[in-house]
Amino acid sequence: MKQVKKNNTVKQKKAIQTRVKKSLDKYADKILFPEKLSKANKLLKGVKLP
Amino acid sequence: MSHYNRYASFDISTNATVFEFISTGPKGDIKKIIQFTPTNVKAIFNLAFGNINEDGSIDDTTANDNKDRDKILATVAAAVYDFTERFPGRYVFFIGSTKERTRLYRMALTLNYEELAESFDIWGLTEENGFELFEKRRSYTGFLVKRK
Numbered sequence: 573m574k575q576v577k578k579n580n581t582v583k584q585k586k587a588i589q590t591r592v593k594k595s596l597d598k599y600a601d602k603i604l605f606p607e608k609l610s611k612a613n614k615l616l617k618g619v620k621l622p
Numbered sequence: 623m624s625h626y627n628r629y630a631s632f633d634i635s636t637n638a639t640v641f642e643f644i645s646t647g648p649k650g651d652i653k654k655i656i657q658f659t660p661t662n663v664k665a666i667f668n669l670a671f672g673n674i675n676e677d678g679s680i681d682d683t684t685a686n687d688n689k690d691r692d693k694i695l696a697t698v699a700a701a702v703y704d705f706t707e708r709f710p711g712r713y714v715f716f717i718g719s720t721k722e723r724t725r726l727y728r729m730a731l732t733l734n735y736e737e738l739a740e741s742f743d744i745w746g747l748t749e750e751n752g753f754e755l756f757e758k759r760r761s762y763t764g765f766l767v768k769r770k
Contacts, residue, residue, distance in 0.1 A: 577667070588700040589631035596635035596642055603656045604640075604680045607672035612668040612715055613661055615747060615764050621663070622745045622753040622766065 625691065626734075628696030632656075638708050639667075642674070642702045647688030655680060656701045661715065667705075669716040671698055689736070691737055695730050703741065706769035717764040727765060732758045741768040 603609055632643035641656040653674040656665040671694075672682030702714055727768030730735040731744065735758060739746060746762030753766055 582735055584665065588628065588704065590704060591631065591633050592636055593633035593642065594636060596633060596640045597637075599640045599655070599657065600635045600637050600740075604655065605659070605668075605672065605682050608662065608670040608682060608717065608719060609659050611626050611718060612764070613663075616661055616663045616666060616716065619663075619747065619752045622667070622743075622755075 626692040626696035626730075628700055629692055632697065632701065634683065634704070639703060643697055645686060645688050645690050645694055647686070647690045649686055649688045652686055653689055654697075656698055658712075665711060666713045666715050669698070669702065669714050671705070691726075692730075695726075697732075699734075699738075702745050702767065706742070706767070710769045713766055713768045715764060715766050725761075726762065728762060731756060731765065738767075741770060743770055 629643045629645075632641045634641050639658045643654050643655050643656075645652040650742060652669060655670040655674050656669070658669055660666075661668050670682060672680055673684060673686065675681055706712065707715060718727055718729065728746075731738065735744075735756070744756040745766040746756045746760060747753055747764040747766065748760075756762075758767070
């Protein structure tokens with residue numbers, strides 16, 4: 573029972589109000605941060621998933 | 623990341639890969655955008671965030687100086703919770719745009735480690751060993767998390 577209560581408290585802490593905003597869909601198929609993605613791909617090249 | 627306050631809400635795209643929120647501070651209201659993008663490695667998504675400028679362009683290098691750095695980080699962390707709750711099989715990878723920012727992320731992970739580790743497996747990327755389980759006080763070039 574205590575564990576359930578603790579989990580609920582943790583969930584509440586993490587809860588954040590979200591709302592779907594269709595105008596954001598224009599970004600969904602674009603790469604907004606190409607330099608960072610390129611850097612990530614370089615770092616991930618040849619690395620095994622843990 | 624309960625050590626930090628965060629913004630109360632954000633907007634998301636229909637496919638839940640783009641998140642938007644407003645940073646509020648002495649410099650006014652600044653639109654922030656977060657994106658999870660697939661990398662070349664299956665199941666790993668890159669996390670990046672930055673400003674939406676008034677002309678609609680995106681900028682991830684400018685420091686706002688809006689006195690809400692920790693609040694922004696906590697809000698980005700909330701987006702990671704949201705994204706990985708929707709897509710629990712996906713890994714989220716993130717790096718700083720500078721060494722200082724990567725160090726800042728390590729400090730935030732360290733400070734909030736116990737809470738984050740309840741929900742996530744967390745790894746750090748090293749040049750020598752690839753991914754290894756995150757350890758406080760160890761330096762990493764990037765970070766990877768996956769929902770437990």
